[in-house]
Amino acid sequence: MTDLHRLSIRELSEGLAGSKFSSRELTEHYLKRIAKIDAQVQSYVTVTPEQALAQADAADALRQSGMANVLTGVPIAHKDIFCTQGIKTTAGSKMLDNFISPYDATVVAKGKVAGLVTLGKVNMDEFAMGSTSESSYFGATKNPWALDHVPGGSSGGSAAAVAADLAPFATGTDTGGSIRQPASFCGLTGLKPTYGRVSRFGMIAYASSLDQGGPMARSAEDCAYLMNVMAGHDERDSTSVNVDADDYVANLNGTSVKGLRIGIPKQYFNVAGLDADVKARVEESLKKLEDMGATLVEIDLNMTDAYVPTYYLIAPAEASSNLQRFDGVRYGYRCENPVDLTDLYKRSRSEGFGPEVQRRILIGTYALSAGYYDAYYVKAQKVRRLIQQDFLKAFESVDVIAAPSAPTTAYKIGASLDPVEMYLGDIYTIAVNLAGLPAINAPVGFDKDQLPVGLQLIGNYWSESQLLSVVHQYQQATDWHTKRAAIAEETV
Template sequence: MPFSSLSHIQDRLNHGETTAIEVAKLYLDRITEHNKTLNAFVHIDDEHVLAQAKASDTYRAEHGARALEGLPIAIKDIFCTQHGPTRCCSKILEGFEAPYDAHVITKLKEAGAVLVGKTNMDEFAMGSSNETSAFGACHNPWDTSRIPGGSSGGSASAVAAALTPAALGTDTGGSIRQPASLTGITGLKPTYGRVSRRGIIAFASSLDQAGPMTRNVKDAAMITSVISGHDAGDATSVADAPELDWLGACDKKDMKGLRIGVPKEYFVEGMDAEVRASVENALKQCEDLGAELIDISLPNTNLAVAAYYVIAPSEASANLSRYDSVRFGHRCKNPEDLLDMYTRSRDEGFGAEVKRRILTGAFALSSGYYDAYYLKAQQVRTLISQDFKDAFEKVDVIATPTSPITAFKLGEKTDDPLTMYLSDIYTIAVNLAGLPGLSQPCGFAEGLPVGLQWIAPAWREDVLLGAAAAYEAATDWHTKVPTGFGGES
């Protein structure tokens, strides 16, 4: 059962074979057992989890089951929750408890989900390895000396090791898809504007989007169908987004007539040979399933990382100004004056990577540099969007590797931020263009999971889910589990 999918647990609950309480206990026990090794959760409140599960069983008995009735879902520490701390894995939010739930948290609660606790992440979602967390690094269950990816590393690690059947993450430049890829699970970043950002601690407002991290494609669809939809409290949440048949989209068993674009810029030197082989093999399987592979070009791909590392830090530099120690969060001891309070509180509260990005952003926006950096980056962003639009004239969906490499060793890249930034080389363009993207497992390289990324036109998550579901139906990569976590059999 622990490595069951969310949909499987739902079946068992619906058939009265288990209860929400039993399910919750099972996962709480696993967290107790394995979190020491993985550090995937940074906050867990057993009693609160059990109380939710009990309430869910009661609700089911009295009113029947809602969309996610009794299903455990772990929450990245970036989502504000009324219950317990919300710290974005930063010391600056020491002691902070939000007096509100994020919109998506409300949606999950209303659907009957049991929220299992807060998962580890890179501080303020700034990182690709989960090593910048104020609560220490998180480990990859496939090899605990390695990183799980980031920034939603805790969610990825927890799902991969079945400490929870599903989790929520956020994705600003690949923070759902890259860790999903590195831990062998499925992660979906919806179209920008599909899911409300209200109550999600902002990193880069024009790029952030919440999404599910799950054991299979259908589970991702289940959760997204619940958390998506217009929210009048988020002006960037789109009011007239096309509704989709989320679950129906996952019924696809083949790829007949599907035109898959394969961008040549995504298969270049420097990528791990085994990763490349896995992805190319996956593409071949897609052809066997009836898809047509079409070579395409996304000519401005090489500019994406540079543009992203101007735009995201620029927005972040402003978004993180509110952590000034005046109203909440960490305040330094005995400040001499206002300036001292600001500088010491922020110096003590923010980690090195966050500081690096605030400085980068403030520099890019400063007078005299704005045109050369921020404005130029926005122009690149337009070009990248246009590349995708042009491509989608010819193809229905694009397939690429999710990450050029598999999970690396803890500490391997911490002294080299630029190389670290390149881990997101395949995922960043999707955020810049606001498109939906999905990563699913498609093989292993030296025993470590490899991810296949699907990219669809805006609002066409159904295309992503259909392609991914068909691939999943024909393969068994998503059923592989890491050793040492009670799933081998």
């Protein structure tokens, strides 16, 4: 019973179904690991042992009655951006340090219906704005592979919790790479679904036309199990698309790698700042897929230079609009002894928001202001359409598009990256959000410092099954997804 954390989701499900262990025993195992190990990693903001054990006991009772689902009794960690009834939901911000949600996000509610056991809420960049998880009010999360390095962001807590075996899988959100980049930095599989595939109801908004929830786990198979829970139409989310979700687990072998056309954008592999080790590992993984029968096709994505400026106009503009609700009046942080309403607004927001959030609000407010709206925001939306068309043209000749997930491996904590340098690190991920496409990260090796490297595969709309299937088959032929950081090897 000391190595339950080494089991895949399928093995956990089979073990529970076969009464090899109970959900209570499994949940207690993870809670003990969190208590012993997480002080080093700092992946959790809130751990919920009493609720978790109550949910585990309820799951065991369902198993006894023969009413269990395939995932009944399996533990999960939720990114602290999903509202959880009766549990603090902070979005990594001082602004919401005292906010206890009165309702569950749809993703959380679906997890409860599936019988998942919530271990707690995991850390993130404040309001999902960042690539390192250092902007959290609750302190920086550490990368389990190297504790002096970042786990990536904004879903850094989700990635670190899974990579340290402090949860078997976790929810994340991706506005510009916030699932794929931390999955890359922590050696995990992470899927950003098509925009509208997973409900955003109860997910605290950063940039509403870009945000999308998705699964983070060790393997494509594990992600498929969680996608079966998360995906589907939700009438409470006006952007949720009424398209039937697939059975992602059943479809894991549904796409043949043999004959698969993989687009290789030549612009992506000539980006200044692309680390030589990252490039080499990605190219090796593509060679492996080629050996498995895929065809590599060189393509042009001519809008590459427009990705970063377009994203960093649209996302902050939407953030400026979304975050105006945090004003110290109705809920969240409120400054002490305001002299008038203006003072209440100013001090609540300047004291409640961290510097990165304030920076993006200011950029967004400027882009939306009179005299600049047409020159910046409207023009960025037009360029966004061109980026989308660039991808759609590419998909006329290829099935998926390959790229690094990030130009480098994980940064050191406290690395003196200026904001522009940090934003340029999103070059490979943000266009997917601008176009609303699905994309997945798969671990494909390590750099010279033994930090994980990730391959990104981008699909056409609604092709999550295809992406999971291709990565699943790659993972049947390789073992990178099974590698564990030293801290994950600790027993309790």
